Amino acid sequence: MRSDLARQYGQDRLPRYTSYPTAPHFAPAIGEADYRRWLVSIPVRQPASIYLHVPFCRSMCWYCGCHTSVTKRDDPIAIYASGLRSEAHLIAETIGQRLPISHIHFGGGTPTIMTPETFADLVGALRYSYFVEPDAEIAVEIDPRTLTEPMAEALGFCGVNRASLGVQSFDPVVQRAINRLQSFEQTAKSVERLRRAGVGRLNFDLLYGLPFQTVESCLDTVARCVELRPDRFSVFGYAHIPSFKKHQLKIDESTLPDSIERHLQSETIAEALIDAGYVRIGFDHFALPGDNLAVAKREGRLRRNFQGYTDDSAETLIGLGASAIGRTPQGFVQNVVATRDYLACITEDRLPTAKGYAFTEDDRFRADIIERIMCDMAVDLPQIARFHGRNPASAVIDHSRIESLIADGVVTMSDDRLSVTNGAEFLVRSVASAFDAHLARSAATHSRAV
Structure with a gap:
């Protein structure tokens, strides 16, 4: 371990x-x-x-x-x-x-x-x-x-x-x-x-x-x-x-x-x-x-x-339902959290949408990368970049984190193809975070990596 x-x-x-x-x-x-x-x-x-x-x-x-x-x-x-x-x-x-x-x-x-x-x-x-x-x-x-x-x-x-x-x-x-x-x-x-x-x-x-x-x-x-x-x-x-x-x-x-x-x-x-x-x-x-x-x-x-x-x-x-999150190809939506507010909207035949997020092309690119890392413990950056019309060199946000993860044997990188090493799966969230363009603005609201 x-x-x-x-x-x-x-x-x-x-x-x-x-x-x-x-x-x-x-x-x-x-x-x-x-x-x-x-x-x-x-x-x-x-x-x-x-x-x-x-x-x-x-x-x-x-x-x-x-x-x-x-x-x-x-x-x-x-x-x-x-x-x-x-x-x-x-x-x-x-x-x-x-x-x-x-x-x-x-x-x-x-x-x-x-x-x-x-x-x-x-x-x-x-x-x-x-x-x-x-x-x-x-x-x-x-x-x-x-x-x-x-x-x-x-x-x-x-x-x-x-x-x-x-x-x-x-x-x-x-x-x-x-x-x-x-x-x-x-x-x-x-x-x-x-x-x-x-x-x-x-x-x-x-x-x-x-x-x-x-x-x-x-x-x-x-x-x-x-x-x-x-x-x-x-x-x-x-x-x-x-x-x-x-x-x-x-x-x-x-x-x-x-x-x-x-x-x-x-x-x-x-x-x-x-x-x-x-x-x-x-x-x-x-x-x-x-x-x-x-x-x-x-x-x-x-x-x-x-x-x-x-x-x-x-x-x-x-x-x-109250607080429920939905997704369409255009973005995310979330309902109001309080049950009373939720029922008030429904009574008035209003959708109880409280907030959401509209995807950018960069979000779609990074979402695909992060999902493959989380699911496969590996990602072919050139393949995903081609699909989105992007340069694979633009994928990494936190270069120092990737360099540290490589040095510590958590991941290997060859021709922009990344793999999480056996035994290091528990750090896959740390790997995925290197591709997250939004993390710096929300880190305090998340749980510990381990």
């Missing part, structure tokens, strides 16, 4: 590059009128994806970086779901065609906080306003602590075929420190319910770098998870930014591992998953060899979007 590199580069504040440019560069200059123009120009019969954000949970996990709030009542959730249905219809009307949909992702928060009936009505509204392709992937994020048997059955009935279960850690000491008590038995029961309902493709989300977390507890969590044999794992580093999420102040910073320990935890988890038969996808995903992600990686079709690594090739992502 390259602890020396973790020490050298680990404190850098860098994006996860699920988009380029990243969200801190979105601005109110892009609004509803721009989004409507972009929607109208979507090519006929070109498949798109939908993301729905459900910003409610039954309790707050102190590590959470998502836009969500706690509610014990069902009424606010039902009202919000009605808003989602209306927004989906409003966007479909604006587009002017029944757009084909290849991927649907319910995120949160806890999407399964909805009642089964409310969830079924929402999926029905999507199928009415859009043409959901027969083989579309319909994925839902799930908190195993609150998944009921009726809800699992509703997911299967509605055609959900992938579920992401939050696990984070099975260490009770860590769980108490993050306000998320979740037993292995609860998780196993949810897996059983989902598979019985026909939701057969499962992902587990793990975290490292949590308070009191150790290499040993990470290994124990992986061993328990592997018993349940999910198809995929997402392994994220905890981002401690209490200035952004005030509830993170409840976590004692002195209990957090440093960059060296975080790196050891991350790579120990990776090695354990690879030993268990999973293929490493990028720097933070793992999948069984027959999973769609592993196949996409082998075939050079791996992509990266706001949900992480994906085989979704759609150029249009329709974001529904």
